[in-house]
Amino acid sequence: MSENISVHVFRFDPETENEGKFVEYSVPYIEGMAVLDTVRYVEENIDPTLSIRWNCKAGKCGSCSTEINGKPSLMCKTKVDTLGKDITVAPMASFPLIKDLVTDISENWEIARKIPMFSPREGMEEPWKINPKDVERSKEFKRCIECFLCMDVCHVIREHYTPYFGPRYIVKAASWDMHPLDALDRSKFLNNEGGLGYCNITKCCTDVCPEHIKITDNAIIQEKERNVDRQYDPIAMLIKGRRKKEKVVR
Amino acid sequence: MSFSVKDKEKMEKVVKFPREFGTIRFWSFVLLVLLAIYLMTEFAMSKPVEGLTDPFYAPTILVLPLVAGFRATCYAYRKDYHRHLFKHPMACEVTSFRDAQKKMDISGEKRGRLYVGETNFFRLENLHRYFWYAAVAILPFFFFDIYVALSYNGTFTLGALLLIWNTFWAVIYTFSCHFFRHVTGGNVDCYSCPVNKKSARRPLFNAISKLNNNHETFAWMSLASFFLVDLFIRGVAVGLPINILLFRL
Numbered sequence A: 001m002s003e004n005i006s007v008h009v010f011r012f013d014p015e016t017e018n019e020g021k022f023v024e025y026s027v028p029y030i031e032g033m034a035v036l037d038t039v040r041y042v043e044e045n046i047d048p049t050l051s052i053r054w055n056c057k058a059g060k061c062g063s064c065s066t067e068i069n070g071k072p073s074l075m076c077k078t079k080v081d082t083l084g085k086d087i088t089v090a091p092m093a094s095f096p097l098i099k100d101l102v103t104d105i106s107e108n109w110e111i112a113r114k115i116p117m118f119s120p121r122e123g124m125e126e127p128w129k130i131n132p133k134d135v136e137r138s139k140e141f142k143r144c145i146e147c148f149l150c151m152d153v154c155h156v157i158r159e160h161y162t163p164y165f166g167p168r169y170i171v172k173a174a175s176w177d178m179h180p181l182d183a184l185d186r187s188k189f190l191n192n193e194g195g196l197g198y199c200n201i202t203k204c205c206t207d208v209c210p211e212h213i214k215i216t217d218n219a220i221i222q223e224k225e226r227n228v229d230r231q232y233d234p235i236a237m238l239i240k241g242r243r244k245k246e247k248v249v250r
Numbered sequence B: 001m002s003f004s005v006k007d008k009e010k011m012e013k014v015v016k017f018p019r020e021f022g023t024i025r026f027w028s029f030v031l032l033v034l035l036a037i038y039l040m041t042e043f044a045m046s047k048p049v050e051g052l053t054d055p056f057y058a059p060t061i062l063v064l065p066l067v068a069g070f071r072a073t074c075y076a077y078r079k080d081y082h083r084h085l086f087k088h089p090m091a092c093e094v095t096s097f098r099d100a101q102k103k104m105d106i107s108g109e110k111r112g113r114l115y116v117g118e119t120n121f122f123r124l125e126n127l128h129r130y131f132w133y134a135a136v137a138i139l140p141f142f143f144f145d146i147y148v149a150l151s152y153n154g155t156f157t158l159g160a161l162l163l164i165w166n167t168f169w170a171v172i173y174t175f176s177c178h179f180f181r182h183v184t185g186g187n188v189d190c191y192s193c194p195v196n197k198k199s200a201r202r203p204l205f206n207a208i209s210k211l212n213n214n215h216e217t218f219a220w221m222s223l224a225s226f227f228l229v230d231l232f233i234r235g236v237a238v239g240l241p242i243n244i245l246l247f248r249l
Helices: A035-046 A107-114 A132-142 A149-153 A155-159 A167-177 A187-192 A204-208 A215-231 A234-243 B005-010 B017-021 B024-042 B059-072 B075-084 B097-103 B120-151 B158-174 B178-186 B201-212 B215-237
Strands: A004-011 A021-028 A065-068 A071-074 A086-090 A097-099 B155-157 B245-248
Touching: A004 A035, A021 A035, A035 A086, A065 A149, A071 A149, A071 A204, A107 A167, A132 A167, A132 A215, A149 A155, A149 A167, A149 A204, A167 A187, A167 A215, A187 A215, A204 A215, A215 A234, A215 B120, A215 B178, B059 B075, B059 B120, B075 B215, B120 B158, B120 B178, B155 B158, B158 B215, B158 B245, B178 B201, B201 B215
Parallel strands: A004 A086
Antiparallel strands: A004 A021, A065 A071, A065 A086, B155 B245
């Protein structure tokens, strides 16, 4: 099959240009090819100055995150035959652009450093023992490959100035919070410092997650409910205050 | 283009709630509600039937704030009205990079629409659990209605079937709630600590989680069934021959 597809790739070099533009390339279609294959074809055969970031080509490294036809997706996991003959590939707009399809995601590491780390309960016998079923909830969040598609699609981060940490970091905090051996409760911290209240449950992050983590239902809403226990519900505050099992991070 | 964590902190408290309501969708929704109330009073039933002629004088109207509060603070509806009334965001599709660049220009203060999320006025949404308690207190009345419908004439009619249908959705919607999921096991980190202690909360939590996956569907099914059953009851009250006899008990 010698059909050609047209790929519109966003090109922008901040050192030489003031504004970016979409450039159309014609790429021969091979059955079963992914968007990453088309972009790599452009890089190898048409314009070697095109900058892209990719690594494993198996949907596990989270490097090739872009916006394909208006939907944040991994280039390697998006098949061309699901899109048609016109494909638009743009970099993630939530992060500063370095060149072409490559963005600077380093501000995420700053957020990651703010979240209190896993801290085991005191006085546990070594080696620590856990029932595997108890870590299931925490393990779901460990599947995250840090592709930052959820951060990109989140309208709070994309369009507004808020202190919101973003779905990825609520998931990270939740993975420690729901760990059976963790001694901290980060929900109050997430609300006060992490802007948990700015999330309005519109579930776009869950829709784009390539690892199918139920970000909103299992992480964000759970953290919100825990925070209500700590800050808004007098009855729960009374009960939890008496138990004092977990150390609350403010 | 984008902004650092420090900038985000600076902008933390600039927004106020009235701007949130500045969308035409929200005001057209308000207009529709007012129109519905006007039509209800204008076209009130001419034939007087006790307690049902005027919706504003029926005692059941007193329950409405609790039920409406329950639904307005529900996570499923929050998603819907934040999206469709306030357009935050309208859909998950992202704008092209250049449009986003213009919106996110850090140099000027000109930004996208102001936004409070679930802080500020919308902090009230955190009271969902108290409305849930009220909703659970109201549920027995649904069963009482079914009992009355079945024992009134000793017949099983279409009305009784609809009441059972309505009760089914109301119960399943109430007990698939995110708050209920939280209290049954969501707030517990370790069900079997010390290791292998038996706990009934894990299976309960897993069961509620399965129900909770379809919470949105249940929310809309129960809302639609409320409207239809209420219409049906009003129809029966004015004497329309719609309460078909299915079989005698």
